[in-house]
Amino acid sequence: MPHKKYLELIRKEFPDHKWKDFKYLTHGWDHNVIILDNEWVFRFPKNKEYLKKLQKEIELLKYLNKQITLPIPNYTLIAKDKSFAGYKIIKGKEFKPWIYKNKVALKNKKKIINQLVEFFNELHSIPLDKIKKYDVKFYDSKKETAKIFKDVKKYVFPKLNKRERQISEKYFKDCAALETKSVKNTFIHIDIHYSNVLIKHDDSELAGVIDFSDRVIGDPATDFAHLWNYGPKFIKSVYKKYRGPKDPEFLYRSKLYSKWDAFGIMIESFKPMYKCTFKEGHKMFRKLFF
8 A cells, every 4th residue: 555655665764763653645636645643744746746846845945934933844854865755743733614713712813813914924025036946936827727717618518507607607707807917926825725724723823834835926815715715704804914915806816716626626536646526626616606
């Protein structure tokens, strides 16, 4: 089994590193993950593209750890050939929307909003000339949207009914009409999904942000996209205190970007390397658009 191979690689590379228990996670888009004794996270890239990205991510995070207040990964166990690496786990759980809505006390909600604001302010103000050497590419949201729509028409449309296709076409038309030339691009995480934002186990505050695999230079509104899952009041509270580049259509763009994932999952369900189903993506699509 694959996890045995990964555990053996860890043993060979770090013979002094002992453990009693492990978890093997495969649901990520770009890495398989081994967690040892709930203390160490080892990430193994799923393909050559993410192998190269991991090697640059290790260097990037050394720099970011000096710039970002909220805890982020800091790789300290790195294979000699840099084919995989590990970091001390950031203690916490996924910051799922229902946790924020139902379990977090009011005073802690304010604290969490302030933590996110600080994170975005710090991240989006990092000088671009400082991070380009870490293989941080420019992300053209309009080009990417056009690429997604091409795949949607090829893979997804045959499985949608007429009304669903009409709604999809309207959505991508709205995305294509976005005015992005005047947007001030910044360094962005691009995947501020609840699975990459951790809250402490007592729900008192955020514990950290993980997975900078897909980091790019792009529209800062992209980093706000997943915040809509916590409700309009939440994202507007974060945006109000945000000191990064603002413009009248910032939140509108972030709302459009928040719907990308449904199409992404439906598309990826046709590719054998990803363990997602069309049904999952279609369910998300129906929830977002109907």
